[in-house]
Amino acid sequence: MSNCSSCPSKSSCKSQSTCNIENNPKNNIKKVIGVMSGKGGVGKSTVTALLAKKLNKMGYKVGILDSDITGPSIPRLMGVSNERAISPNGKDIYPVITKENIKTMSVNYMVDNENQPIVWKGPLIGNTVKQFYRDVMWEDLDYLLIDMPPGTGDVALTVMQSIPLTGIVMVSVPQDMISMIVAKAVNMAKMLNIDILGVVENMSYIQCPDCDKKIKLFEGEETEKFLSEMNLKLLGELPMTKEIINITHNGVNEISMELDSILTGIVNNIK
Numbered sequence: 001m002s003n004c005s006s007c008p009s010k011s012s013c014k015s016q017s018t019c020n021i022e023n024n025p026k027n028n029i030k031k032v033i034g035v036m037s038g039k040g041g042v043g044k045s046t047v048t049a050l051l052a053k054k055l056n057k058m059g060y061k062v063g064i065l066d067s068d069i070t071g072p073s074i075p076r077l078m079g080v081s082n083e084r085a086i087s088p089n090g091k092d093i094y095p096v097i098t099k100e101n102i103k104t105m106s107v108n109y110m111v112d113n114e115n116q117p118i119v120w121k122g123p124l125i126g127n128t129v130k131q132f133y134r135d136v137m138w139e140d141l142d143y144l145l146i147d148m149p150p151g152t153g154d155v156a157l158t159v160m161q162s163i164p165l166t167g168i169v170m171v172s173v174p175q176d177m178i179s180m181i182v183a184k185a186v187n188m189a190k191m192l193n194i195d196i197l198g199v200v201e202n203m204s205y206i207q208c209p210d211c212d213k214k215i216k217l218f219e220g221e222e223t224e225k226f227l228s229e230m231n232l233k234l235l236g237e238l239p240m241t242k243e244i245i246n247i248t249h250n251g252v253n254e255i256s257m258e259l260d261s262i263l264t265g266i267v268n269n270i271k
């Protein structure tokens with residue numbers, strides 16, 4: 001049962017009436033941000049990884065909980081896919097810490113090899129997600145980012161109902177921005193009374209390597225209208241670039257000034 005009076009996220013939590021997770025007195029997590037998308041493959045995990053790296057560079061203590069149990073990508077994106085989580089007493093689970101000092105937890109740290117599928121039914125997956133919040137030794141964190149599974153299914157519901165979220169960052173690609181795919185996810189968060197901090201438009205444009213011109217592949221004129229109708233803030237637009245792939249897949253540390261300033265804008269909007 002939840003015990004809101006001892007919950008470290010109490011002051012910013014909007015889900016006290018539905019939260020059903022035990023608090024771990026060893027953890028002190030100031031803000032918990034869910035990163036969500038209406039469908040798969042739009043860059044939700046990539047955005048989670050970039051935000052974690054940016055917040056970490058700004059001096060915050062950051063963790064990432066990979067709640068995408070059947071399609072975990074955080075270990076690879078954070079360059080720690082060969083690591084395994086340990087639990088010396090069989091209860092407390094120690095997260096895998098990246099070279100930048102970001103704490104991460106993913107189901108892939110618990111399988112013999114990362115190609116092994118997780119063939120579990122919904123309730124077991126839901127319990128694992130809760131366990132990752134409750135039993136992982138996150139200790140003191142300024143931000144815990146939760147990489148949510150795509151869409152509005154069972155596990156997304158478990159995250160939203162069980163974990164005291166400060167808010168949600170929605171990730172979309174431009175061509176879905178004004179579609180029911182984003183609207184469904186937004187409306188789910190609203191139904192559950194969870195703040196939507198805003199939307200990151202990923203793969204918003206490509207940049208010509210020769211002339212630096214920004215090329216928008218999708219010219220959706222309705223985006224602004226949709227965002228204002230849904231009462232959503234545009235947190236920032238990320239380009240589709242090799243740089244982002246190099247940072248997230250190859251662990252490259254250098255971030256161009258341009259990408260850094262986009263990430264600063266996003267992070268300043270959600271802090």
Ligand SMILES: Nc1ncnc2c1ncn2[C@@H]1O[C@H](COP(=O)(O)OP(=O)(O)OP(=O)(O)O)[C@@H](O)[C@H]1O
Pocket residue numbers: 037039040041042043044045046047068071073149150202203238239240241242244245248249
């Ligand atoms: N801005 C970007 N520029 C270039 N490639 C990108 C960008 N964003 C994401 N990608 C690539 O697109 C692919 C999908 O990204 P990612 O795994 O982050 O999506 P996702 O929404 O988390 O997917 P899933 O459905 O597995 O949860 C990855 O190969 C990633 O490197």
